[in-house]
Amino acid sequence: MATQPSAPRKTDIGPPHYEQFLHPVIKKNYGQWKYHDYLKPGVMVHVAESGDKIYSVRVGSPRLISVDVIRMFADLADKYCDGYLRFTSRNNVELMTDKEKNIDPLIKDIQAQGYPVGGTGNSISNIIHTQGWVHCHSAATDVSGLVKATMDELYEYFVDMKLPYKLKLAAACCLNMCGAVHCSDIAILGIHRRPPKIKDEQVSRVCEIPTTVSSCPTAAIRPTTVEGKQTVKVDDDRCMFCANCYTVCPAMPIADALNDGISLWVGGKVSNARSEPMFTKLAVPFLPNNPPRWPEVTDAIKKIVEAYAGDAHNYERLGEWIERIGWPKFFDMTGFEFTKYHIDDFRHAAETFARSAQIKF
């Protein structure tokens, strides 16, 4: 259902060319950078072969921001950065200037607006996250709120660089994992725990039954007829609440106030540094959905962060640390219970069983 056209119409023009958005010092030294250094938390300098320098001040952002906030950053860019700024792949804002003397006043102004400077080096940077109850129909929780609650608790780690190494968090509101949840140091994941409730009257009208049936990874869905209407039924025992059926068939809502909640995952990474990229692994299978502050979730995350902070080596990502000390030790140190849910039972489960006599006592 598209709306009225306006004339004359330009299409397929793509994004503006990036060059016009580059600070002159960046444009001049493009591809000619030599090294970088941290001046303090949130402040980096990049030095070019030419000797030129560009200073970047990184600012934490909730990502869900209004035009007012964007304009505020635009004003700061005008005042200190010749009108140039950028966002990072973690949704932080970076204000860049070639004038070292601008740094401190800029930081002051930023902080006065209630925004924190940090997120560089051995810190917890911004949390990658997704829509939650703010915009998505699939959400099992609200990640904007979870992120706010969590970052309030972890604030000290954002504005300082006191961790053994960088710690990357992500949050996603359902198993689709639009955030980088499957490969983060710590991941917060909204989950469903109850099979979809089927609106039998609607199924045949709004869904393609064969597509719906085949959407289920565990073949839990079968076609059926209820009161003369074609619909589907779910074998509860085979359902693991992935919601893929709901994605293709709106008549199978799965969100459920009593049963939705949060799971926590740890030890993933993306970079190729030292160890290969790895997936996150289950740490806590279920915590209650407890807005507005999700205290059970933030408590558990703090336990993980503190165990890591106290025990990891320099340059050791969370997953690398756990691999060194061993998973039994991790569960010991955090006090999390190890349950049968931690043991994989999906497709390649058997690849995760411990198949050696190498055991720590």
Place this chain on the structure above:
Amino acid sequence: MATQPSAPRKTDIGPPHYEQFLHPVIKKNYGQWKYHDYLKPGVMVHVAESGDKIYSVRVGSPRLISVDVIRMFADLADKYCDGYLRFTSRNNVELMTDKEKNIDPLIKDIQAQGYPVGGTGNSISNIIHTQGWVHCHSAATDVSGLVKATMDELYEYFVDMKLPYKLKLAAACCLNMCGAVHCSDIAILGIHRRPPKIKDEQVSRVCEIPTTVSSCPTAAIRPTTVEGKQTVKVDDDRCMFCANCYTVCPAMPIADALNDGISLWVGGKVSNARSEPMFTKLAVPFLPNNPPRWPEVTDAIKKIVEAYAGDAHNYERLGEWIERIGWPKFFDMTGFEFTKYHIDDFRHAAETFARSAQIKF
């Protein structure tokens, strides 16, 4: 079809108790050994807390031996070892004595009989193997011959301890892998490469059709009718020649003179030392079945052994060495071609894809 009983009948008595077979020095120091040392290739001494010593002389054996050979060993045991001897988990013979002075004469007598002393420490010990054409209906090749041909070529590595570390070989005559082929440093595996030829007249008589159908890991077998008789048919494209159908249904012979042959595998191990136990990986998908000496096979094995001998570190098993240098280098050094057959395409194939940007150039 059992034969006539003889009376009176003893059953379920189990094997004789091991204690009666232990040399007095072993019995005395049972569980009280302190350390061991190698005196020369094939000769170990174990020293007990008590200071007692037992010397073991290890003798290579083809495993397929007649009562004459066994009696010959029994004679040697009587002459030098107070009548005690044992076999190892790799089918070598071990003659044990508490008299150091017996060692050299014993070795002389063994060698005079045409048997080699060696297989200890950093050597190639005996090849674990199976029945082959000597006794098994499933065999794609003859492992007794293959082992003889291979050990003739690798003899120097048995009677000496000049390798970087121990190198364990195994051979099996079909995918059932009665030898330790799936976890050896180097493995020789007899393979079929042609779908079973179905004896339609026999199937319904000698096979259970549902069992036969369900025996196929790739669901290549379907029931059918030929000239009014119930039988099965195989979808050639789905067959990967595992012979599991033949194991349950004799009317589906799979051995085929033109297509059977040998594949070579590398880099497995069983021990937990340093690295976890690992499976062997495909090195050469197909070499011809070329009795009596299988020169293509022994050549390829020598290439592997020599590359390993020249490049591995001390205490580095073949698989550990390859993991260090990388598979590309292994294929480089041996000159083996890397083909699509090397890339897994069975159940958990995707777990073996290279999923990082860590690459050696």
Place this chain on the structure above:
Amino acid sequence: MANHKLRKTPLLDDLQKGPWPSFVKDMKQIAVRKPMVNDLLGQLELSYKERVGHWKHGGLVGVIGYGGGVIGRYSDAPEQFPDVAHFHTIRVNQPSGWFYTSQALRDLCDIWEAHGSGMTNMHGSTGDCVFLGTTSEELEPIFAKLTEKDWDLGGSGSDVRTPSCCNGMARCEYACYDTMDVCYNITMEYQDELHRPAFPYKWKFKFSGCPNDCVASIARSDLSVIGTWRDDIRIDQAAVKAYADAGMDIRADVTRKCPTACMRYDGKEIHVNNKQCNRCMHCINAMPKALRPGKDTGATILIGGKAPIIEGALLSSVLVPFMKMDKADDYQEFKDLMERIWDFWDDHGVNRERIGECIERVGLGNFLEAIEVDPKPEHVKHPRTNPYIFYEEYFEDDGTDA
């Protein structure tokens, strides 16, 4: 100023407290002039109270001629929250590396102030600048104003999704190819594929300048391009000494953490066995002033990364160990490869199956054969361990090939 009644949001109000910037505070401010945001807050408060979302499954909405770029969204309680009865998002294709001028941002803000809620995501997980919340009527006017200012929409649905890249050569000394240029070039090349969904499922490109992979391309894109080099790590031994003098424990923090054990520090200098180095970046990361990637740079191309639905998450796997990313040649080698891959996908893909799953189903060996890439040991962690080989040929009894 507001002629609408501001919603009471006791639960959300708690999130106005605390040191981290508050989206609630921000929204409350803008809600004063934006009824849409006011109702959004109201509905969100309801979700916080009931612990369940209140959006309906999205419908198909969009701008004329495009199949993607807009996500339709409707409230399931429109009587209660009429101003978010329709609440669609618009994905605006961000510039390479998320660089902006203040002016460009103001242009975007003005458009959104005029035609939408005024709330955004800067940025969406895929990389777009996301305009959060408008009605169907506003879509064409927004699109007209965006294109007038040289902006275009990003992807959604079964199409090329908005490509993204790290800041690369713009501000990073590690960049092994020009991520921002490739990202721009590829985005322009595939405008049709981006705007008009015709694939079996979504297709994501992400470009990282080095193996640190700062856009998480290996985890979150179907086609990941990660910079690397083939020659030797450049070493400035004087700078090594400076690190040592400054108190760095080079053995503990650098050489002993090298995953291939190919580095040695002799107390004075660092030595690297470059044949053994796997370009992990660790040593360079730890000593950026002393160590640098080599000069024969390019990229590793990987394929198939994705989130868990349906068969479990996949990291991208190596497709081309090394490709020069040749600007002079307009990245033709890369585009030719894409052509062959998409041809294959056209033929073999099934609906809602990502390319990574498709390759898994068809077999990596068969896939490589089809797209004319030679199988290499670099494609696998290790060769197969199971003996279930589908040999493609056998001899008939008369000796001919079957």
Place this chain on the structure above:
Amino acid sequence: MANHKLRKTPLLDDLQKGPWPSFVKDMKQIAVRKPMVNDLLGQLELSYKERVGHWKHGGLVGVIGYGGGVIGRYSDAPEQFPDVAHFHTIRVNQPSGWFYTSQALRDLCDIWEAHGSGMTNMHGSTGDCVFLGTTSEELEPIFAKLTEKDWDLGGSGSDVRTPSCCNGMARCEYACYDTMDVCYNITMEYQDELHRPAFPYKWKFKFSGCPNDCVASIARSDLSVIGTWRDDIRIDQAAVKAYADAGMDIRADVTRKCPTACMRYDGKEIHVNNKQCNRCMHCINAMPKALRPGKDTGATILIGGKAPIIEGALLSSVLVPFMKMDKADDYQEFKDLMERIWDFWDDHGVNRERIGECIERVGLGNFLEAIEVDPKPEHVKHPRTNPYIFYEEYFEDDGTDA
């Protein structure tokens, strides 16, 4: 002496040459008095010529009251090789650790000389002493003579297979429990299960005294028992010094090869962080005079190892991280565990499915629950990475458990 014509075997004859002892030479010698071996050579020569085997699928043969221990075998060319028309093998249960006296071996040889081909495998891959080639008529007489001399048959078919073990405490300083005694005890305990197949498929036990696993138990047994210890590695620092003095590069060969990096050599002494040590054995193997396992010894119990057919090979996986193997208690803890496992297998196993495959199908978590073993992080390499969790309980709308 022979009144049969000796077969010509030109291809096999080539295998009489070369330094490794020749099975052909041996067989040729015995063929002079054993027509069976003469025909075996003839048929084998034919196989070498035609490159294909000549045995038929085995039939069911055995001794009265036993379901296993004999493998039936028939030639597919009995007219050509009448003396191997029947050529069954007999599996004789070897003694623990394959220790013998010369007298015991002679007894076995005499029986086999009288009633079979005289050829053997010393030993079969499972561990049996294998008598290779006899006819159905000879089975009972052989069995009678074997039992008279205190020997019994081993397993075959869907039963407990002949357990085997490393020489352990008999001649190895590393043994952490008494492998030979446990192997004997378990073999005696399960005589019925060994001789009368009643399981869904075969069941193999193997016992290794330490993580070196000299009987390859982790790869080749359904139930692998591998010795280990819980306390600290014993260190004799004087012996460490002796190794150093003798020229050993302790850092290169020992401490740097420690997989957990929990060892340090300070130039004089070795220090181990025992909490971090994973009992891999490497350092002990490298310096047997200086390092020894601790004194609080026992075993790790692992389950599910097997060859590839059908779902791919499996290594055994951890079932009980540490169990005291308590002789005084007649290994009751171990036997109780076996009881629970076999009960489970009875209920859930399917025909020709090994326990490792069964666990994979049912789920390790469910299996552990059924056999009353608490799930522990030691059971897995790492917790699950996919989010597909079968939560077993949810609340109904009225708040009750469903």
